[in-house]
Amino acid sequence: MADTPYSSTELLACVAARLLEDRKSVFVGTGLPMIAAMLAQRTHAPGLLIIFEAGGIGPQIPVLPISVGDSRTFHRAVAASSMHDVMSISQAGYLDYGFLGAAQIDPHGNINTTVIGEHDHPTVRLPGSGGANDVGSFCHRTVIIMRQDRRKFAAQLDFLTTPGHLDGPGARERAGLPANTGPHRVITQLGVYGFDDATMTMRLLAVHPGVTVEEVRANSSFPIPAAEPLAVSAAPTVEEQRILREIDPTGLLIKR
């Protein structure tokens, strides 16, 4: 356990990094996922293969890239290829983990990053799928990292951009999506969620240090059952914090 203070983002990065297994591959988007993947590689998962959608494969990332197309994403990479190549190998099953962000999530882990309000008369227009729909369709396990509140944890999405478990068990396969894929974990500033096998809806697996189940529920507009016993996320270790500062020396993301 850490005896030093840490930011909420540092905790999220550590929790996300620890989910990644060594000798697996991960499809990485902009921001926190990059930090999490880099942290995992520098701790328990040195054999983690990092892949970026613009074509960077297996880079030795010198400093935190700003964009997934940034030259840092193919710095001393094993290949600097193309989106077609990377998306194809993802579709063909080479990608184990994928990270996603979300503006809204529903109990089945479906995600909205397109629009708040009506599509053709938006209240807030968001960027759209980007590679999210692809990552959420192709990767064996997706991990969603987001801030949670009652609006973001929505019983009903304004727009279903990226498939989670759709409307329940078997729904992804019925829709034609690759088998045995879908959201694996959701990580927020309050805790970590998994999915109940019988209903494919979110359940609380762990709260972060100092967070209560009541707080979690107060920040969701749908009911969230809690696992028993409920785990508590381990705080960032001194070593993890040291590496995070190495990865993001200016605190661009970590200090947010």
Place this chain on the structure above:
Amino acid sequence: MADTPYSSTELLACVAARLLEDRKSVFVGTGLPMIAAMLAQRTHAPGLLIIFEAGGIGPQIPVLPISVGDSRTFHRAVAASSMHDVMSISQAGYLDYGFLGAAQIDPHGNINTTVIGEHDHPTVRLPGSGGANDVGSFCHRTVIIMRQDRRKFAAQLDFLTTPGHLDGPGARERAGLPANTGPHRVITQLGVYGFDDATMTMRLLAVHPGVTVEEVRANSSFPIPAAEPLAVSAAPTVEEQRILREIDPTGLLIKR
């Protein structure tokens, strides 16, 4: 006109070369087509773009390549790409001319290079389509170069490997092949053939020097109408012969 003797292959190469237009593209296979394209480029068609199926695009060919994958096919090329790329640009309409050979041809210009006899119990097993079906499907105009005799000019093919005009006008489009494509000319050791617009069957456009219409008909098992007036192919010029010797100094093909 030449006042020097010439081989039948030299004549075929010259006749084929003269069909190619400047500032057009040609998909080139092994052997005589390579010589014809190189000759055209060194005479009336310096702006001819030569493309090979293994990925060679616009090479400056130093000596006659033996294979369409040979490194000579991308020697000082503008691109050394892939079959996927070259076949895709062909399918997308970038290729004006394509050359084909044939073991058998029928009156509609359909071609067999697969088998003589029954497919599953072949009398003679031939190499199959190779890129021929692709060239014959995608290029705006295909030119077939072959030796003719009664067996090779067949009323009925043993196997239809590569589409000519199938069973007549509109048949290619009905089958789903790209519009406004198909055999343009057939060149043999005896003469040059085109296709009648109304029936899309072969008609004799020109005989080579010294060849009679009777000889042409004696070497076909289907009737061949002759254009009136019937042209006579110009013999290889001294200049053409000089260039042919430059292209194929050992006479590998030309002296056959």
Place this chain on the structure above:
Amino acid sequence: MEILQEGHGELIGWHDPDENREWVRAHKPRDLVDKRMGIAEAVARFMHDGDFIASGGFGHVRVGMAAIYEIIRQGRRGLVMAGKTAVHDADLLIAAGCVDRIEVAYSFGHELRGLSPASRRMVEGGHCQVVAEISNAGYQWRFLAAAMGVPFIPARNLLGTDTLKYSSAKVVADPWSGKPLCLLPACYPDVAIIHVTRCDMYGNAQIDGTLIEDFELARAARRLILTTEEIIPEAQIRAEPWRTAIPFFLVDAVTEVPFGSHPCQMPLRYYFDEDHIREWMRRSVTAEGADAYFQEYVFDAPDFEAYLQKIGGSTRLSYLQQVEALRG
């Protein structure tokens, strides 16, 4: 083919493959001709009001910004844009009123830097219409279908989502597995702008770094304007032909514009100009601010050279080179 489901997004840029073949046959150059021209001429000749356009690169990486500024300078109107991770380029073109319709994979955002104040305002205010939704891979494969000259590419994304409902894709049962499959229609932009590392005067181009979507986009576009960091001799291209990502016969115009991706990154050459991107994002919070930005950096700069002076000239540019080389 029984259609199990059909998106109702507008079908942008699709042509019958035979119709596009005729276009290619009539318009694309087969021979080596010198295509060098200024960016003003390239945009004037090859991009017309109402065209469906696509911009190469990805996000703020390797974007033909010199061409984007020129489109604004020439006041093109009614453009439809491929929102294929279109970021700074789309934001400016929408804010300037050049683009009023867009098919979106990713737009209206500057990735980590935040949402785009200008283009969001235009979309939320009804001045720019999102005519279809798609994903990044989906757009990529729409270009692949066009590059291959086939009407569609099958894929296993979009399925089960509203993204599909608002797309131009269709769902059918795969005739082998019987499973539902998404078909992505081919997409042929009227004009694409691609910024490359180097090319010869005919347009044979090399790209250092990832190709992103540009291999396929170059082959899908009906007209292709290349802007390049430098023009090199043809012999250099022919010495390593396997480095050619874009061969000349796809190309209609070649414009040499060093730093032509600024304020976006040019991999291995210069880094993002974060200050300038932030300046745009700050000033474009209001329509007036955006207009003032355009006045200063586009209309009051007769050409890209003048723009580069305004953003700080060689001092600023060599700083960006240093940062990119990890010496910054």
Place this chain on the structure above:
Amino acid sequence: MEILQEGHGELIGWHDPDENREWVRAHKPRDLVDKRMGIAEAVARFMHDGDFIASGGFGHVRVGMAAIYEIIRQGRRGLVMAGKTAVHDADLLIAAGCVDRIEVAYSFGHELRGLSPASRRMVEGGHCQVVAEISNAGYQWRFLAAAMGVPFIPARNLLGTDTLKYSSAKVVADPWSGKPLCLLPACYPDVAIIHVTRCDMYGNAQIDGTLIEDFELARAARRLILTTEEIIPEAQIRAEPWRTAIPFFLVDAVTEVPFGSHPCQMPLRYYFDEDHIREWMRRSVTAEGADAYFQEYVFDAPDFEAYLQKIGGSTRLSYLQQVEALRG
């Protein structure tokens, strides 16, 4: 999907995309492990009797001949081969009784050099069965479908021909244009052998010259044996990552075999050994002649090094290098 027409050729190498994803998930290496091994071990570990195999390159160009000889030496039986412009490789494997079924785009010929006496005899005698016909582009796109993880790729070839009737393709109406369209089923070879210019010990590989079908084939094959002219340091790969045609996670074995394409060409390194190709074609006119050839060059040569001595050793090989460099 209404099927307008259906080839009755055998569907070789197709898997449901989900089934193949599970295979990839369980078997393909995600991390950097040293995969160097001798060709005997590579063939013994990764190629089994009855496998469906594919050999990279094209015709007599960049073919993994050291692996082909080793397959013969180890006496594999019941192999099914992808006849994707399979020439010398297929001819030997069929003549040696290793391959007894083949799907044919181009086989049984040595291009300009003439038809293959041995494999023609085996096919015409009923000892090797042609299970399906296809074209070069058709095979290429079957590999593309597999590389993309989709069940098929649409194309506009094969249509209207017997090649289609004897293929495993299907014809449907394109849901946009309504025109008939050929669907080519994905093809995942059990094992592919690809000979590359250089790679590191993990299998990150560069290819000088055209990629031919190998970019897609490497991604389609379930198992991939790389043979390479030379093994280079990982740092050399990482210095120019855009030169990597095959990344390590596709690769199961890496074998360094200089001159490993002999008697076939290795672009920019050494030319075809025409004398040796002719010797094979002459001796393989009879079954006894072919057997004697195999005895001399395969069974009496314990390894590829010994074979290179038999064909003339360094004198012959440097001559072939001279010819390739246009100094011959």
